[in-house]
Amino acid sequence: MKKEIIPSLLLTVVCIVFFSGVYPILMWGIAQVAPNNGEGFVIKDAKGKYYYENIGQKFSDDKFFWSRPSAVGYAANGSGGSNKGPDNPDYLVGVKAAIDSFMLHNPGINKADIPSDMVTSSGSGLDPHISVEGAEIQVARIAKVRGLDKSKVEALVKAHVDGPMLGMGPERVNVLKLNIDLDAMK
Amino acid sequence: MNSQILGVVVMFVATLLLAVPLGRYIAKVYSGQRVWTDIIFNPIEKLFFKISRINPAIEMGWKQSLVALLTINLVWFLWVMFCLLNQSWLPMNPDHNPNMTPDLAWNTAISFLVNCNLQDYSGETGVSYFSQVFGLMFLQFVSAGTGMAAAAVVFNALRDRTTDQLGNFYNYFLRSCTRILLPVCILVASIHLFEGTPMTFKGIDTLTSVQGDTMHVSRGPVAAFVAIKHVGTNGGGFFGANSAHPFENPTYLSNIVQMIAQILIPFAMVFAFGFYCNKRRLAWVFWGVMTTGFLILVVPTIIAEVNGNPYLAQMGIAQPGGNMEGKEVRFGAMASAFWSIATTVISTGSVNAMHDSFMPVSGMNMMLGMMINSFYGGVGVGFLNFFIYVILAVFIGGLMVGRTPEFGGKKIEAREMKIAMIIALFHPFLILVGTAVASYLAAHDTNMGWWFADAAGKHNASGWLNNPGHHGFSEMLYQYTSCSANNGSGFEGLADNNPFWNISAGIVLLFSRFLPIIGPVAIAGLIAGKKFIPASSGTLKTDTGTFGLLVFAVKVIIAALAFFPALALGPIAEWMKMH
Numbered sequence: 001m002k003k004e005i006i007p008s009l010l011l012t013v014v015c016i017v018f019f020s021g022v023y024p025i026l027m028w029g030i031a032q033v034a035p036n037n038g039e040g041f042v043i044k045d046a047k048g049k050y051y052y053e054n055i056g057q058k059f060s061d062d063k064f065f066w067s068r069p070s071a072v073g074y075a076a077n078g079s080g081g082s083n084k085g086p087d088n089p090d091y092l093v094g095v096k097a098a099i100d101s102f103m104l105h106n107p108g109i110n111k112a113d114i115p116s117d118m119v120t121s122s123g124s125g126l127d128p129h130i131s132v133e134g135a136e137i138q139v140a141r142i143a144k145v146r147g148l149d150k151s152k153v154e155a156l157v158k159a160h161v162d163g164p165m166l167g168m169g170p171e172r173v174n175v176l177k178l179n180i181d182l183d184a185m186k
Numbered sequence: 187m188n189s190q191i192l193g194v195v196v197m198f199v200a201t202l203l204l205a206v207p208l209g210r211y212i213a214k215v216y217s218g219q220r221v222w223t224d225i226i227f228n229p230i231e232k233l234f235f236k237i238s239r240i241n242p243a244i245e246m247g248w249k250q251s252l253v254a255l256l257t258i259n260l261v262w263f264l265w266v267m268f269c270l271l272n273q274s275w276l277p278m279n280p281d282h283n284p285n286m287t288p289d290l291a292w293n294t295a296i297s298f299l300v301n302c303n304l305q306d307y308s309g310e311t312g313v314s315y316f317s318q319v320f321g322l323m324f325l326q327f328v329s330a331g332t333g334m335a336a337a338a339v340v341f342n343a344l345r346d347r348t349t350d351q352l353g354n355f356y357n358y359f360l361r362s363c364t365r366i367l368l369p370v371c372i373l374v375a376s377i378h379l380f381e382g383t384p385m386t387f388k389g390i391d392t393l394t395s396v397q398g399d400t401m402h403v404s405r406g407p408v409a410a411f412v413a414i415k416h417v418g419t420n421g422g423g424f425f426g427a428n429s430a431h432p433f434e435n436p437t438y439l440s441n442i443v444q445m446i447a448q449i450l451i452p453f454a455m456v457f458a459f460g461f462y463c464n465k466r467r468l469a470w471v472f473w474g475v476m477t478t479g480f481l482i483l484v485v486p487t488i489i490a491e492v493n494g495n496p497y498l499a500q501m502g503i504a505q506p507g508g509n510m511e512g513k514e515v516r517f518g519a520m521a522s523a524f525w526s527i528a529t530t531v532i533s534t535g536s537v538n539a540m541h542d543s544f545m546p547v548s549g550m551n552m553m554l555g556m557m558i559n560s561f562y563g564g565v566g567v568g569f570l571n572f573f574i575y576v577i578l579a580v581f582i583g584g585l586m587v588g589r590t591p592e593f594g595g596k597k598i599e600a601r602e603m604k605i606a607m608i609i610a611l612f613h614p615f616l617i618l619v620g621t622a623v624a625s626y627l628a629a630h631d632t633n634m635g636w637w638f639a640d641a642a643g644k645h646n647a648s649g650w651l652n653n654p655g656h657h658g659f660s661e662m663l664y665q666y667t668s669c670s671a672n673n674g675s676g677f678e679g680l681a682d683n684n685p686f687w688n689i690s691a692g693i694v695l696l697f698s699r700f701l702p703i704i705g706p707v708a709i710a711g712l713i714a715g716k717k718f719i720p721a722s723s724g725t726l727k728t729d730t731g732t733f734g735l736l737v738f739a740v741k742v743i744i745a746a747l748a749f750f751p752a753l754a755l756g757p758i759a760e761w762m763k764m765h
Binding site for chain 2: 004005006007008009010011012013014015016018019020023024026027028030031034035037038039040041045049050051052053054055056057058059060061064068074075076077078079080081082083084085086087088089091092095096099111112113114115116117119120121122123124125126127128129130131133164165167168169170171172176179180183
């Protein structure tokens with residue numbers, strides 16, 4: 001064992017320099033040619049304010065398309081899920097309350113049309129997306145609150161549906177982008 | 187739905203197509219043949235060995251290899267403990283995160299040292315960038331390299347010859363890191379940069395949301411970290427939500443890349459064994475056994491998650507996306523279900539959805555993946571675990587045909603069998619004893635004193651559960667299973683950042699990492715020294731489907747006998763309650 005101590009120490013030092021020094025610096029260098037220099041993709045609204053396109057925001061106001069419930073209240077410095085088990089009574093009460101609140105704010109909708117993603121919290125608590133069904137079911141409310149033509153809002157949602165990537169993966173709507181463009185609508 | 191099935195199939199097939207050539211490359215790297223990366227890494231490695239006063243040409247026996255392995259691991263442990271306990275004043279801490287408590291640092295340092303990622307902290311608030319990059323990311327490289335080097339020693343021992351010279355451990359280790367892990371990481375990290383993963387040393391950004399709320403957005407050098415986290419099957423997330431976090435895993439494409447990155451080397455190591463030892467057929471038999479087990483676990487999980495939660499169905503809402511609690515819309519239930527099994531059969535332990543909120547069938551399959559721990563398994567160590575089952579199967583097969591058990595032309599005798607049995611039984615022992623103690627304490631609601639306090643400051647042991655009933659039991663069972671498999675994923679509802687869980691998990695982690703490395707290396711070393719007997723008509727052929735079936739049966743029997751009672755109390759009871 002004694003014989004191995006010095007080589008182990010020295011090899012550790014060079015490995016730290018190489019894997020924790022050279023490698024991240026190399027990646028940081030490549031990041032400088034990536035969009036927004038590797039500081040996270042941003043998107044600007046009409047007033048020039050920027051937001052992180054991938055970081056979901058809390059939308060609970062009736063005039064915006066709602067985002068999903070979040071166990072951490074969309075705290076982008078403390079991500080996490082609810083970690084509630086599927087048969088936890090507290091959890092089921094919470095889902096029920098979310099359904100009731102959703103029904104209350106979207107009068108006239110059919111309960112059987114509410115997709116589960118609108119009443120369950122995401123794994124990160126920062127999910128930037130909702131399902132297409134989740135966006136469509138809110139169209140009537142948005143049109144009413146904003147005094148917009150329903151068909152126009154519908155068309156806006158359609159334009160914001162991200163299809164599967166090369167035929168793979170689910171369809172989804174980025175709520176942040178949708179709401180920014182909604183705000184820009186006259 | 188079809189688009190989601192296609193996504194899952196593409197992930198699996200692409201991994202296989204990449205793994206075969208990578209396996210050939212790995213075999214060449216370990217046998218010292220010329221490879222295209224020589225031009226870059228020959229001078230670098232030469233310099234590193236010169237500085238470290240190591241002559242990579244000097245061969246070691248199996249004992250010396252193990253001594254070198256354990257010594258260098260001890261050095262790494264001390265270094266990372268230092269980082270974690272002093273991060274508040276060390277550089278690169280823009281968010282002013284505090285030092286870790288000693289029990290949390292113990293747990294975290296061990297966890298990453300053993301290529302596990304039992305993160306009892308949250309990345310945003312628990313560690314500085316210095317600790318992330320110089321402590322944890324460093325360990326993600328070298329702990330993966332350690333496992334691969336140990337596997338390389340075993341490969342070397344299983345060649346058709348008699349020797350006690352099994353190559354140079356340091357050489358295997360460094361080559362694994364530089365020539366195998368690093369190039370794949372650079373590729374994976376680069377793709378992530380263009381998908382939206384940050385790679386910056388700037389701290390939290392504060393802005394106002396569209397709705398007018400103040401937001402604090404954590405960032406960091408994520409892309410470099412997330413690449414080695416998967417390529418080295420460590421799985422430790424940069425952020426608390428791991429690969430569910432939209433910076434850490436921004437798109438469906440990044441999800442595919444991360445999935446391929448984590449299964450790639452476990453696949454490739456099996457093929458590398460085939461190329462290295464010239465036992466290609468046997469390698470395919472091994473891979474077939476592993477894949478059979480993987481598919482048996484993954485298909486029911488996908489079905490359970492896509493079907494959704496029966497209780498939510500009763501409430502009268504639609505579940506077009508399946509069970510979405512704890513899942514991200516951009517991945518969907520199917521890719522998350524696939525991930526949950528992939529990450530548990532290999533020892534990654536990263537998550538792209540919260541396992542605690544999965545259906546009971548899925549939870550059980552994740553635990554089974556970790557209980558068997560060798561349907562692929564982690565980089566290097568997965569093969570070592572599998573090797574133990576092979577030895578057991580050879581022994582049982584030998585008894586059946588009435589001959590001394592042999593593997594690769596070498597006799598398997600009492601000493602090897604004893605080691606194999608100890609290793610095979612130690613895993614259930616650690617899991618079941620740990621769970622028994624924890625559930626006893628929780629059931630009696632013991633006052634834990636210094637060992638545990640919940641958020642409200644109460645010391646009652648039941649306070650560490652986030653869910654009642656059978657699911658609560660599963661949280662504790664999952665935790666020790668995850669530790670003993672060096673996996674690191676969790677039913678994260680469990681309140682595990684306290685001395686009781688930090689310390690007990692740390693102890694389980696240490697044992698369950700190093701014994702399953704020492705055991706197989708010792709067996710292989712002993713076998714290597716034995717006389718080579720050419721195959722005769724009475725030899726039990728190992729490169730056949732029949733032998734594959736035997737290995738599979740041995741795994742199933744051991745896992746079923748050891749774990750069925752515990753699973754019956756947890757996920758099985760929960761399933762029966764729900765249906």
